[in-house]
Amino acid sequence: VRVGSGFDVHAFEDGDHVTLCGVKIPHDKGLKAHSDGDAGLHALTDALYGTIGAGDIGDHFPPSDPQWRAMDSTVFLKHAVALVAEKGGRITNADVTLICERPKVGPHRDAMRARMAEILGIEIERVSVKATTSEQLGFTGRREGIAALASATVVFAAR
Amino acid sequence: VRVGSGFDVHAFEDGDHVTLCGVKIPHDKGLKAHSDGDAGLHALTDALYGTIGAGDIGDHFPPSDPQWRAMDSTVFLKHAVALVAEKGGRITNADVTLICERPKVGPHRDAMRARMAEILGIEIERVSVKATTSEQLGFTGRREGIAALASATVVFAAR
Amino acid sequence: VRVGSGFDVHAFEDGDHVTLCGVKIPHDKGLKAHSDGDAGLHALTDALYGTIGAGDIGDHFPPSDPQWRAMDSTVFLKHAVALVAEKGGRITNADVTLICERPKVGPHRDAMRARMAEILGIEIERVSVKATTSEQLGFTGRREGIAALASATVVFAAR
Ligand SMILES: [Mg+2]
Ligand SMILES: [Mg+2]
Ligand SMILES: [Mg+2]
Numbered sequence: 436v437r438v439g440s441g442f443d444v445h446a447f448e449d450g451d452h453v454t455l456c457g458v459k460i461p462h463d464k465g466l467k468a469h470s471d472g473d474a475g476l477h478a479l480t481d482a483l484y485g486t487i488g489a490g491d492i493g494d495h496f497p498p499s500d501p502q503w504r505a506m507d508s509t510v511f512l513k514h515a516v517a518l519v520a521e522k523g524g525r526i527t528n529a530d531v532t533l534i535c536e537r538p539k540v541g542p543h544r545d546a547m548r549a550r551m552a553e554i555l556g557i558e559i560e561r562v563s564v565k566a567t568t569s570e571q572l573g574f575t576g577r578r579e580g581i582a583a584l585a586s587a588t589v590v591f592a593a594r
Numbered sequence: 595v596r597v598g599s600g601f602d603v604h605a606f607e608d609g610d611h612v613t614l615c616g617v618k619i620p621h622d623k624g625l626k627a628h629s630d631g632d633a634g635l636h637a638l639t640d641a642l643y644g645t646i647g648a649g650d651i652g653d654h655f656p657p658s659d660p661q662w663r664a665m666d667s668t669v670f671l672k673h674a675v676a677l678v679a680e681k682g683g684r685i686t687n688a689d690v691t692l693i694c695e696r697p698k699v700g701p702h703r704d705a706m707r708a709r710m711a712e713i714l715g716i717e718i719e720r721v722s723v724k725a726t727t728s729e730q731l732g733f734t735g736r737r738e739g740i741a742a743l744a745s746a747t748v749v750f751a752a753r
Numbered sequence: 754v755r756v757g758s759g760f761d762v763h764a765f766e767d768g769d770h771v772t773l774c775g776v777k778i779p780h781d782k783g784l785k786a787h788s789d790g791d792a793g794l795h796a797l798t799d800a801l802y803g804t805i806g807a808g809d810i811g812d813h814f815p816p817s818d819p820q821w822r823a824m825d826s827t828v829f830l831k832h833a834v835a836l837v838a839e840k841g842g843r844i845t846n847a848d849v850t851l852i853c854e855r856p857k858v859g860p861h862r863d864a865m866r867a868r869m870a871e872i873l874g875i876e877i878e879r880v881s882v883k884a885t886t887s888e889q890l891g892f893t894g895r896r897e898g899i900a901a902l903a904s905a906t907v908v909f910a911a912r
Contacts, residue, residue, distance in 0.1 A: 437846035437879065438597045438756045440904040444887040444894075467888070481883050485848035485904075488866060491883035494859060528596035530644035541653060548647060561596065565640050565650035569603040569741070570626070572733035574890035576603075582887070586599040586644075586745065586904065597756045687755035689803035700812060707806060720755065724799050724809035728762040728900070729785070731892040735762075745758040745803075745904065 436590050437524075439485025441478035443492075446580040453538060455581070456531060456547035456564050457509050457554070462538045466581065469498040473508035475531045475564070478585035479551070480508070482529070483515035486589040487522050512554050524589040526555050530563040534575045534582040540566035595749050596683075598644025600637035602651075605739040612697060614740070615690060615706030615723050616668050616713070621697045625740065628657040632667035634690045634723070637744035638710070639667070641688070642674035645748040646681050671713050683748040685714050689722040693734045693741040699725035755842075757803025757905050759796035761810075764898040771856060773899070774849060774865035774882050775827050775872070780856045784899065787816040791826035793849045793882070796903035797869070798826070800847070801833035804907040805840050830872050842907040844873050848881040852893045852900040858884035 450465015456475040466472030480492050489495075492511055496503045519526065529551060533540050540547075544564045552559040569576040609624015615634040625631030639651050648654075651670055655662045678685065688710060692699050699706075703723045711718040728735040768783015774793040784790030798810050807813075810829055814821045837844065847869060851858050858865075862882050870877040887894040 436595050436754050436906060436908065438904050438906045439846075439848045439881065440599065440758065440850060440902055441883070441885075442850050442852060442902050443885055444890055446888045446890055477885075481850065481885065482848075485850070485881040485883060486846060488846075488878050488881040490859075490862065491850075491885065493884065494862075528598075528645060528647075530598045530641075532599060532601050532640065532644070532650075534601060541649075544649065544653075560647050563598065563644040563647040565600070565644055566652065567600075567602055567636075567640065567650065569733070570605045570739060572603055572605055572739045574887070574894070576733070580888060580890045584599055584601050584743075584902075586597050588595060588597045590595065595754050599758065687757075687804060687806075689757045689800075691758060691760050691799065691803070691809075693760060700808075703808065703812075719806050722757065722803040722806040724759070724803060725811065726759075726761055726795075726799065726809065728892070729764045729898060731762055731764055731898045735892070743758055743760050743902075745756050747754060747756045749754065 437486040439482040439587050441481030441585040443474040443477035444580055444582045445472040445474045455533060457550035458543050458546045460538050460543055469504055470506040470508050474581050474583040475533055476508040476512050478583040479529055479531055479587060480511045480515045482585040482587040483519050486587060487519055489518050509554055516555055519589055523592050526557055527588045527590055528561040529555055529587045532565045532567060532584040534567055534569055536568050536578050596645040598641040598746050600640030600744040602633040602636035603739055603741045604631040604633045614692060616709035617702050617705045619697050619702055628663055629665040629667050633740050633742040634692055635667040635671050637742040638688055638690055638746060639670045639674045641744040641746040642678050645746060646678055648677050668713055675714060678748055682751050685716055686747045686749055687720040688714055688746045691724045691726060691743045693726055693728055695727050695737050754908050755804040757800040759799030759903040761792040761795035762898055762900045763790040763792045773851060775868035776861050776864045778856050778861055787822055788824040788826050792899050792901035793851055794826040794830050796901040797847055797849055797905060798829045798833045800903040800905040801837050804905060805837055807836050827872055834873055837907055841910050844875055845906045845908055846879040847873055847905045850883045850885060850902045852885055852887055854886050854896050
């Protein structure tokens with residue numbers, strides 16, 4: 436059994452929606468990024484890479500490369516899921532924490548879990564999305580951006 | 595086996611003690627919160643919910659609900675422990691990192707571990723409390739608040 | 754099976770190199786610390802202590818103690834590895850995320866993984882080093898310092 440952890444940040448900018456954990460949410464700001472700025476999926480993608488020593492998301496999908504512009508981040512997560520499967524890994528659970536004052540995550544939690552479960556190929560009960568604020572402290576508290584923390588557990592055959 | 599992670603923050607305010615990892619510590623500040631502000635227990639509670647996809651602490655104990663005012667956070671942790679047990683989970687270890695310049699955690703570590711071990715129903719050797727500073731950087735470095743990072747490992751029968 | 758997590762921060766200061774994950778990297782800044790300031794190894798050392806409830810790095814190597822001045826942080830990691838082995842633990846993987854705008858980690862990743870694998874006594878495939886920025890937000894975004902997040906998985910016999 437192996438565990439990976441991931442962390443990611445995206446800054447708010449003008450816009451009318453954010454995409455978090457694979458779900459588009461109406462919001463009075465957008466997220467600045469070369470991709471769709473889905474910090475939740477980026478942190479989880481990195482956590483999966485972390486279980487197999489497969490570098491990080493910036494390594495596989497360089498932000499300088501125009502082909503990843505405005506990219507749907509589920510593409511990144513699918514890549515990490517495929518690499519883990521290739522190595523014989525079976526994902527037993529995934530846990531994402533979104534750190535922001537807004538948007539409210541609760542109303543979208545189950546849609547996020549369903550979307551992630553589908554991509555990870557596991558039951559929804561094994562997928563967790565949590566939210567917390569930083570109590571108005573730091574850059575997330577000042578609403579300058581969103582941070583995400585993720586962990587993923589993977590069991591490998593015969594280890 | 596599944597692993598959950600959690601993160602929480604509380605801001606300092608006027609006061610004469612803080613409660614961290616279930617232990618009351620005399621301090622020249624207090625922690626602002628609807629509950630007792632125990633960021634360590636909140637992060638660990640969320641880590642446990644994260645192993646079973648059971649939402650987050652704000653979901654089960656909404657800060658807007660007056661009945662959780664000044665609440666002892668061990669109530670929240672006990673709730674998560676009970677939910678994990680209901681799903682057939684056995685907690686194998688818990689690890690909390692407190693990020694702050696002050697108070698000093700070391701003198702209280704073993705009391706914190708004992709209190710948490712009791713609530714988690716596991717041996718103290720399986721419970722870890724660590725502390726680190728952010729070297730005077732960021733909101734924890736400016737002593738505006740305390741952050742906590744937690745992870746919990748849970749083994750489920752026949753998985 | 755048990756999982757530990759760790760977090761560490763070091764501030765930049767004048768200098769011409771940083772040491773991260775055991776590898777010296779030429780840079781236009783140095784890292785301020787009593788030791789060599791290797792936030793990556795410090796976070797991982799703490800993650801290992803976290804699996805056995807063995808306190809934290811500041812507990813074993815007090816920064817106030819002059820004998821740890823400018824210390825090679827591999828000494829700290831070796832200490833944690835030895836404690837885990839003493840308890841009958843076998844490390845199955847280690848994952849470190851470095852949070853900074855600069856230096857670029859990618860070119861040094863495999864050297865870092867090789868160095869850490871050697872100290873941990875595991876195959877390089879089980880060791881991960883990832884990097885991310887905080888998108889110019891917060892103290893890492895302002896290039897005031899480097900943060901590191903780590904997780905370590907350890908399997909204990911007969912548990
Ligand atoms: Mg990103
Ligand atoms: Mg809280
Ligand atoms: Mg350090």
